[in-house]
Amino acid sequence: MKNILILGGGFAGVEAAIFLKKKKFNVTLVSDRDYFYIYPTSIWVPTRDSEFKDVCIDLKELQAAHGFSLKIDAVKAISTQNSTVTLQSGKVLSDYDYLIIAMGASKMKPKGVANTLSICGSPEQSLKIRDKIDALIEKGSGKICFGFGANPNDSSAVRGGPGFELMFNLHNLLKKKGIRENYELTFFAPMAEPGKRMGPRALNMMGKFFEKLDIKTHFGKKIDRFLKSSIVFEDETRLESDFTMFVPAGDGHTVLKKSGLPMNGAGFIKTDDFSQVIFYDEEEKIDETMPDNIYAIGDIASLEGYEWRAKQGHIAEVMARNVAHNIYERERGTTYFKGYHEHLNILCVMDSGDGAAMIYRDEKRSFTIPMPYIGHWLKKGWGIYCRYSKLGRIPRIPGM
Ligand SMILES: Cc1cc2nc3c(=O)[nH]c(=O)nc-3n(C[C@H](O)[C@H](O)[C@H](O)COP(=O)(O)OP(=O)(O)OC[C@H]3O[C@@H](n4cnc5c(N)ncnc54)[C@H](O)[C@@H]3O)c2cc1C
Incomplete structure (x- = not known):
């Protein structure tokens, strides 16, 4: 053979x-x-x-x-x-x-990226992000920025979804602890409409989410560099940040x-x-x-x-x-x-910690189905399915 x-x-x-x-x-x-x-x-x-x-x-x-x-x-x-x-x-x-x-x-390396951590980087970074969040909770207040970058040579290598998910989960964690109002959460991205490729409905839903959860947005300005406690844009304006979670585009x-x-x-x-x-x-x-x-x-x-x-x-x-x-x-x-x-499509269950939205897009259709509560557990269930089906302990669902 x-x-x-x-x-x-x-x-x-x-x-x-x-x-x-x-x-x-x-x-x-x-x-x-x-x-x-x-x-x-x-x-x-x-x-x-x-x-x-x-x-x-x-x-x-x-x-x-x-x-x-x-x-x-x-x-x-x-x-x-x-x-x-x-x-x-x-x-x-x-x-x-x-x-x-x-x-x-690999990942693109914008200036000062070492001052940030990425949920899409090496797996160990998820633990470092956890430590940063723990420290900010211990401190009792702070400014936290989440964002993602673009790759001008390949738009398919841009990944924003996990940044949105982590930020919504953090919002819920802070809310559960009764300290959400002590933190300023901001989402930033160089494109004017981040998430647009998921389709107009998903984009609309994200906008509503940001408003409802009191998450500030900073879109449409090219990022120049990251400093220890701020993000500097090409026009030299800054976003103050005690912790920056940034997903560089793939390279x-x-x-x-x-x-x-x-x-x-x-x-x-x-x-x-x-x-x-x-x-x-x-x-x-x-x-x-x-x-x-x-x-x-x-x-x-x-x-x-x-x-x-x-x-x-x-x-x-x-x-x-x-x-x-x-x-x-x-x-x-x-x-x-x-x-x-x-088979090209975009399919994701975007988790918010207390629910999720199923987002689908192909060349003919695009739709978003809000799934309060159950969506979160659906995604958890997929994680269990992923483990045990790969280990051959449960049967595969065809095509998954
Ligand atoms: C946080 C996050 C959430 C995501 N959520 C979704 C989702 O909900 N739905 C979805 O469809 N996609 C999602 N994605 C995208 C998905 O995870 C990727 O598309 C997928 O991991 C790509 O698989 P891959 O095998 O090509 O690369 P990877 O999964 O990155 O695997 C590459 C492997 O190669 C190994 N490797 C790298 N360099 C070397 C080397 N030099 N020598 C030997 N081994 C090496 C690495 O250790 C790794 O095991 C998500 C991605 C991230 C980061």
């Missing part, structure tokens, strides 16, 4: 490993972390609604459940010219028939820089609809001299299509299942491949 090397143990990499094992391939997964991190439910770590361990799944447990080989090591370099992958430990991997790259995105993964892989202007790997990396020559024809056994899935891949498209976990998983299927079909000598494009 053919050997498949997967780089990255997140939504895309783990899903690919699970589905390739079902097709009986020899699968090796390399990850720099020894756990799979359930990002969507990590929003509750800072407000102590979840423990850090609740949003991690041990990769060894996933390995035992599905039978893939596991290497905990960081990928240092990928060479398309030599068909090798070099790990931090010095090991060089070359014994693969197919390579699947699924290492997620191409740093490991890719010298890989020789084809990338878009923002550094995300170019693929076709079937997630296969396609090399083109100077005349824009497929370069037959380059490898045809590489796939890129999840946030690391350049997402093509609609202007509102967004890098999301469920799209990463669609790509992963497609790639398992497509490699299987290639090995059978057919071209019955599956593409991700027809």
